Amino acid sequence: MNREVWVVGAGLAGCEAAWQLALRGIRVRLFEMRPEKMTPAHRTGLFAELVCSNSLRGAALENAVGLLKEELRRLNSVIMSMADRHRVEAGGALAVDRWRFAEGVTQKITEHPLITVVHEELTAIPPGQPAIIATGPLTSESLADWIRAKTGQAYLYFYDAAAPIVTRESLNEEVVFAASRYGKGEAAYLNCPLNREEYEHFWQELKDAECFEGHLPEEKTIFFEGCMPVEVLAARGRDTLRYGPMKPVGITDPKGNRPYAVVQLRPENREGTLYNLVGFQTHLKRGEQERVFRMIPGLEKAEFVRYGMIHRNTYINSPRLLEATLAWRDTPGLFVAGQITGVEGYVESTAAGLVAGVNLARFVQGKDLLVFPQTTAVGALLHYIATAEPEHFQPMNVNFGLFPALTAKVRPKFRRYQALAARALRDLNSFLALNP
Ligand SMILES: Cc1cc2nc3c(=O)[nH]c(=O)nc-3n(C[C@H](O)[C@H](O)[C@H](O)COP(=O)(O)OP(=O)(O)OC[C@H]3O[C@@H](n4cnc5c(N)ncnc54)[C@H](O)[C@@H]3O)c2cc1C
Known part of the structure; x- marks a missing residue:
C-alpha cells in the first residue's frame, strides 16, 4: 500500500513531517493556507517562517535543546540541515538568517518529486484519510472548529496562560x-x-x-x-x-x-x-x-x-488524545505534530514533526509505530506530551528535568547534563540501529 498522505501546515513541523515521509518513499500532499490566508504573526508565504526570534536557542550538548538539535541532525532533519546551512553568528546559540532559512526549506520541499504543495486552507480531514495536522499555534478558525468538534470543547485551548x-x-x-x-x-x-x-x-x-x-x-x-x-x-x-x-x-x-x-x-x-x-x-x-x-x-x-507566559496558542490536551508516537488514539492514520501538540518552541515543534512523519510512513507501510527511548531528548519530550497530568496540561520546552535520572549521582550539574547527553546519543544510536 502506498497511498498519498496529507500534511496540513507547512511550518516547521509540517515541512519536517513531509520531508520524512518523502524520504521513505511516501507521496505527500502538503496543504498551506498562506499566502492566500495569513495568520496574525506570519509575514510571507514562505514555509517554515520563524514568526519571532531568529534563534533556535542553545547549541551546546549540555543544553537540552542543543541535544535535541543534535538528535534531529542524526535523524536527517531537513529543518536542521537548513538551519546549519543558514546559520548566523550568535555566540552559544544557533541563530539563522530567517529569510534564507525559510527560502531554503521552501525550495527543498517544493522541489521534492513526491511532495505536492496545495495553497489552500484545509477545514477538515476526511474520515480514513491518513494525515498529519501540523497547523501550529495559530491554526485557522475553521480547522480549529473541526478539531473542537472531534475532541470536545474541553480538550482544545486557544491561549497559553502558563505559570513558570x-x-x-x-x-x-x-x-x-x-x-x-x-x-x-x-x-x-x-x-x-x-x-x-x-x-x-x-x-x-x-x-x-x-x-x-x-x-x-x-x-x-x-x-x-x-x-x-x-x-x-x-x-x-x-x-x-x-x-x-x-x-x-x-x-x-x-x-x-x-x-x-x-x-x-x-x-x-x-x-x-x-x-x-x-x-x-x-x-x-x-x-x-x-x-x-x-x-x-x-x-x-x-x-x-x-518561564510563565501568556500568548495565543492553539493546542490540544495531548495526554488525553495522543500516544507518544503522536498518533491520535482513537483515529488510526491520524497524527498530530508541532506546537499544537503542546510542545513549545521551534526545535521542539520540528522534533514532533519528524516523529509524526516517521510514524505516519510506518503506518502506511504496515509497520509498528516507533516510541523513541525516554532517555533521548525526542523521547523525553514526547513522553511528557503523552503522559503528563491531563487536568493541568500545559505546553513544554525540552529540558533535562524531563529525562529519567542517571543510575549514579553526578555532580556538578554541568557534568550531569553532559552524562545525560552522552546517554541520549548512545541510546538514540542503538535505537536507530534496531529501527533503520
Ligand atoms: C507570536 C508568536 C511568537 C513566537 N515566538 C517564538 C520564538 O521566538 N521562539 C520559539 O522557539 N517559538 C516561538 N513561537 C512558537 C512557534 O510558533 C513555534 O515554536 C513554531 O513556529 C511552531 O511550529 P509549527 O510547525 O507547529 O507551527 P507554525 O510554524 O505556525 O506552522 C503552522 C502552519 O500551518 C498553517 N496553517 C494554519 N492553519 C491552516 C489550515 N487550516 N490549513 C492550511 N494551513 C494552515 C500556517 O499558515 C502555518 O504556516 C511563537 C509563537 C507565536 C504565535
Whole structure:
C-alpha cells in the first residue's frame, strides 16, 4: 500500500513531517493556507517562517535543546540541515538568517518529486484519510472548529496562560514542605511559606515589576478571571493574592503554624522532577520573573525550565488524545505534530514533526509505530506530551528535568547534563540501529 498522505501546515513541523515521509518513499500532499490566508504573526508565504526570534536557542550538548538539535541532525532533519546551512553568528546559540532559512526549506520541499504543495486552507480531514495536522499555534478558525468538534470543547485551548516551571532539585528543601490543604488526600503539593514582612515585600516588587511587550494585540483582551496574570492580581490590592493564589487557609507547616501566605508548587511530571508555581501565570519579562519569584522563600535558587507566559496558542490536551508516537488514539492514520501538540518552541515543534512523519510512513507501510527511548531528548519530550497530568496540561520546552535520572549521582550539574547527553546519543544510536 502506498497511498498519498496529507500534511496540513507547512511550518516547521509540517515541512519536517513531509520531508520524512518523502524520504521513505511516501507521496505527500502538503496543504498551506498562506499566502492566500495569513495568520496574525506570519509575514510571507514562505514555509517554515520563524514568526519571532531568529534563534533556535542553545547549541551546546549540555543544553537540552542543543541535544535535541543534535538528535534531529542524526535523524536527517531537513529543518536542521537548513538551519546549519543558514546559520548566523550568535555566540552559544544557533541563530539563522530567517529569510534564507525559510527560502531554503521552501525550495527543498517544493522541489521534492513526491511532495505536492496545495495553497489552500484545509477545514477538515476526511474520515480514513491518513494525515498529519501540523497547523501550529495559530491554526485557522475553521480547522480549529473541526478539531473542537472531534475532541470536545474541553480538550482544545486557544491561549497559553502558563505559570513558570522550576526543577525540584533547585528548591530549598529546608524551607519548602509537602502538605495538602486541610490535610486532604495525598500531599502532592510543595508549599513555600511567607511571613507578613516577606509577603509585603514580595507584593510590592511584583506589582512594580516590568511586563513583557506582547507579540499580538489581542493578548490584552484575554485576561479572563480564571487565568488572570499574577501581577494583575497584585495590582488590585495588597491582599488580593492572599485571597487568591497565595491563600494560606488549611495549610500548616511541619511545626503546626499557619503561614501568612503560601505559594503552592504542583508536580508537573510523573517523576516529580519539575514543579509549577500554581496560579502564577504571568506576563512579566523573563529576567523579572527570576528576580521577583526568587524572593519567595524556598525559591531563592530556583532554576526556571520554563518561564510563565501568556500568548495565543492553539493546542490540544495531548495526554488525553495522543500516544507518544503522536498518533491520535482513537483515529488510526491520524497524527498530530508541532506546537499544537503542546510542545513549545521551534526545535521542539520540528522534533514532533519528524516523529509524526516517521510514524505516519510506518503506518502506511504496515509497520509498528516507533516510541523513541525516554532517555533521548525526542523521547523525553514526547513522553511528557503523552503522559503528563491531563487536568493541568500545559505546553513544554525540552529540558533535562524531563529525562529519567542517571543510575549514579553526578555532580556538578554541568557534568550531569553532559552524562545525560552522552546517554541520549548512545541510546538514540542503538535505537536507530534496531529501527533503520
Ligand atoms: C507570536 C508568536 C511568537 C513566537 N515566538 C517564538 C520564538 O521566538 N521562539 C520559539 O522557539 N517559538 C516561538 N513561537 C512558537 C512557534 O510558533 C513555534 O515554536 C513554531 O513556529 C511552531 O511550529 P509549527 O510547525 O507547529 O507551527 P507554525 O510554524 O505556525 O506552522 C503552522 C502552519 O500551518 C498553517 N496553517 C494554519 N492553519 C491552516 C489550515 N487550516 N490549513 C492550511 N494551513 C494552515 C500556517 O499558515 C502555518 O504556516 C511563537 C509563537 C507565536 C504565535
